[in-house]
Amino acid sequence: MEMGLSPLVGCAYSPSHITGFFSIHDEPRNPLLRGSTGAGVSLEKGVVTSVYAQPSEKTHIEYVFNNQMFPLGEACIVKTVLDHYLGVAGEKYKILVEQQAAVPIGHGFGVSGGVALSLSLALNQALETGYTREEAAQIAHIAEIKCLTGLGTVLAEYYGGFELRTRPGAPGYGEVEQLSxxxxxxxxxxxxxxxxxxxxxxxxxxxxxxxxxxxxxxxxxxxxxxxxxxxxxxxxxxxxxxxxxxxxxxxxxxxxxxxxxxxxxxxxxxxxxxxxxxxxxxxxxxxxxxxxxxxxxxxxxxxxxxxxxxx
Structure with a gap:
């Protein structure tokens, strides 16, 4: 996708994550309160997202994951996060999303959470939507719940390190004890x-x-x-x-x-x-x-x- 001379740019990183043991809390109707408790570790190898955006007469999005182009219809979590930001921005954009994951997807590394979290932070930066870091993470958490790809991953990756999640929910709702x-x-x-x-x-x-x-x-x-x-x-x-x-x-x-x-x-x-x-x-x-x-x-x-x- 060709961009003009000065596209809006956002870039963000999320660690990946491994869960050792967990408990499911999916009863609340409010997705911000849904999640899991449990213990795990975040890995330094994770997901890096770059977003290039430019105002346009009509919205056009290209999505590249690990150097391979994917239709948005095959990436529920990416589409969900993008739809939120485009709705808030209230304008049409030509957008290129490039993501690189340093760990394999679908193998228990919380890549979907890292994809959602780094994308939300990068879009917030590129489109200048003004969310706090915590609010951007909540958008990613909701996307994970909606797409059925995870429960507590975003909360863990938001903090990093070695953690015990003591209350389920999105960042700002769930609680984490960070361990040495x-x-x-x-x-x-x-x-x-x-x-x-x-x-x-x-x-x-x-x-x-x-x-x-x-x-x-x-x-x-x-x-x-x-x-x-x-x-x-x-x-x-x-x-x-x-x-x-x-x-x-x-x-x-x-x-x-x-x-x-x-x-x-x-x-x-x-x-x-x-x-x-x-x-x-x-x-x-x-x-x-x-x-x-x-x-x-x-x-x-x-x-x-x-x-x-x-x-």
Missing amino acids: FPLDHVVVCVTTGPIKTKNILNTPTTKRRVNNIYANVVEEFVEDKSLGSFLKLSRRFADATGFETVEVQRLLKVFDRIDMPASMLMFGGGVFTIAHRKRLVEILKAVKTLETMRGWEIVVSRIAGRGACNL
């Missing part, structure tokens, strides 16, 4: 295939079971909010919920053999651990002994020291 973490540790993930979130938690019985398991896990976590406790209880949660695939179970056995606590990505076909940098080579060597690694992806990232922001 060692700077010499990295997150190591091995993905085996995508999982669609909306296909997993689609029955009241499953939701009740997950929430009951969470209640037992979080009661122990509040007594010891360390990364070690987080990994141990994440594994207990994953084992109890029964969401682990055969491939995930094989991977977990590999981590068990090298005495490295690990758990399933919630929700994605894969496993994660958090370890001292010195153990990285040992972990990668152990994982690569599996013969079925074709098509799998290994992601290594530091824990994000900041939440989503404009660049």
